[in-house]
Amino acid sequence: MLDIAFIRQNPDLVQAAVTNKRQELSVSDLLAVDKERREGIASIDAKRARKNQLAALVPKASKEERPALIEEAKAVRTELEALEPKMTELQKRFDDMMLRVPSLPRPEVPIGKGEEDNVELRKVGTPRTFSFTPKDHVDLVTGLGLANWDGPRKFAGGRSYALTGMGAILEMAVTRLAIDMLVERGLTPVIPPVIVRERALVGTGFFPLGREEAYAIPADDLYLVGTSEVALVSLHADDILDPASLPIRYCGMSPCFRREAGASGKDTKGLYRVHQFTKVEQVVFCVPDEEVAEKEHYTLLGNAEAILAKLEIPYRVAIACTGEIGLGQTRKHEVESWMPGRxxxxxxxxxxxxxxxxxxxxNIRFRKEDGTLAFPFTLNNTAIASPRILIPLLENHQNEDGSVTLPKALVPYMNGVEVLRPKA
RNA sequence: GGAGGAGUGGCCGAGUGGUCUAAGGCAGCGGUUUUGAAAACCGCCGUAUCGCAAGGUACCGGGAGUUCGAAUCUCUCCUCCUCCGCCA
Known part of the structure; x- marks a missing residue:
């Protein structure tokens, strides 16, 4: 969502953002509705003013004058009752359109349509050359007994899995490693609710466009979140933040639920694309200053890179093009880990x-030094998402016999286990 | 799940149908006074929206209704509190 005043003044900029982000919205239609809405407000307000005026006159009026005043007041009310539903309808149309207005991409974001237009910025670490044919994570996981594939698919459906034995410990280990690193860097750990009201999903920008991606609980009118970002941002919904509290930096850990609608047939095997996973997510609220936000953004990116470095996983960083960034994002970097199996x-x-x-x-605001209210900026970045991260972790560190030598940083979190060995 | 109670501005709190701008207090801001501070006194002190402005409109947890007129009456939902039941 953008400020309607900004949209009025910069319709071309906004329409360009719509096009570049491959969204669908006519800014001129939006402005037409806005105009009609404002005119409606003006005429309704005038009638309400008259209504209030008459209501104030009635008790002061003499017995003889009173019936005429009440009659006029009734007439005004009838007129209002005719206008108000139209106004409500108009306002709803306006609100719906406003929810589809994208934020403007930053100048450094390359204009493009799809993944192929993302721009790689750097590669860190060198993918290992194997003296044997490396196994993919499905074979490794199966050989090491880290997951049960078949059981869950029978009772929970496709894209489900159960981490078992050291597989379960491994997920706890990588998430705990990530949390410890982030706490060390000053983020506040949070375990938030994952069952939320619609407003949290609308508020964070996942709804209405991403409605199909969320699991719904219709009996209670609730939804399962696809990321703890939804809860961490909503933690401050309707708040007026103390400027001294900014920046607020959280790291949330939660299960995440995604229907993966529209991905049918894609990545159906293994741990890559699943309906339920665990993610440690970083979320920041900061003052609305592009320089400050940029600094926070690269700090979050650096945190993720530091975690990958600890796990000794080669990766590359790319900046996503306009066609690949979401409705609300002004800038997005993707970190891609090297997966030998792929x-x-x-x-x-x-x-x-x-x-x-x-x-x-x-509706999250903070009070500026001058006493006025302003909207803070928000940022987020994955710290670690498991089991997907287990794919590069296992594949990069595998040995010829199907065992996996764990990176040193992980050993303390694995009760001292240094090597995962195949079942006999 | 059942029964009861409560939600008013940054905070406390008055207000159960009509003095148009929701009393009062606290906190905050500005000023007078003072060597300085405190105290006292004076003034300012919610948000959104429409308008060039003057000014208007909306908001007393959310939504709907009754009425010429609703913070106040009715319905409904939400949140919190108390008790009962169930439960890791």
Missing amino acids: NAYAETHSCSTLGDFQARRS
């Missing part, structure tokens, strides 16, 4: 700045 880099982290997009929708 012989390719694949996305494991996503770092975004959203400007005041989420703050506007969630």
Whole structure:
């Protein structure tokens, strides 16, 4: 969501953002509705003013004058009752359109349509050359007994799995490693609710466009979140933050639920694309200053890179093009980890700045030094998402006999286990 | 799940149908006074929206209704509190 005043003044900029982000919205239609809405407000307000005026006159009027006043007041009310539903309808149309207005991409974001237009910025670490044919993670996981594939698919459906034995410990280890690193860097750990009201999803920008991606609980009118970002941002919905509290930096850990609608047939095997996973997510609220936000953005990106470095996983960083960034994002970097089983880099982290997009929708404000209210900026980035991260972790550190030598940093979190060995 | 109670501005709190701008207090800001501070006194002190402005409109947890007129009456939802039941 953007400021309607900004949209009025810069319709071309906004329409360009719509086009570049491959969204669908006519800014001129939006402005037409806005104009009609404002005219409606003016005429309704005038009638309400008259209504209030008459209501004040009635008790002061003499017995003789009173019936005429009440009669006029009734007439005004009838007129209002005719106008108000139209106004409500108009306002709803306006609100719906406003929810589809994208934020403006930052100048450094390349204009493009799809993944192929993302721009690689750097590669860090060198993919290992194997003296044997490396196994993919499905074979490794199966050989090491880290997951049960078949059981869950029978009772929970496709894209489900159960981490078992050291597989379960491994997920706890990588998430705990990530949390410890982030706490060390000053983020506040949070375990938030994952069952939320619609307003949290609208407020963070996942709804209405991403409605199909969320699991719904219709009996209670609730939804399962696809990321703890939804809860961490909503934590401050309707708040007026103390400027001294900014920046607020959280790291949330939660299960994440995604229907993966529209991905049918894609990545159906293994741990890459699943309906339920665990993610440690970083979320920041900061003052609405592009320089400050940029600094926070690269700090979050750096945190994710530091975690990958600890796990000794080669990766590359790319800046996503306009066609690949979401409605609210003004800038997004993707971190892709090297997955030998794919012989390719694949996305494991996503770092975004959203400007005041989420703050506007969630009504999160802070009081500036001069006493006026302003919307803060929000940012977020994956710290670690498991089990997807287990793919590069296992594949990069595998040995010829199917065992996996764990990176040193992980050993303390694995009760001292240094090597995962295949079942006999 | 059942029964009861409560939600008013940054905070406390008055207000159960009509003095148009929701009393009062606290906190905050500006000023007078003072060597300085405190105290005292005076003034300012919610948000959104429409308008060039004057000014208007909306908001007393959310939504709907009754009425010429609703913070106040009715319905409904949400949140919190108390008790009962169930439960990791």
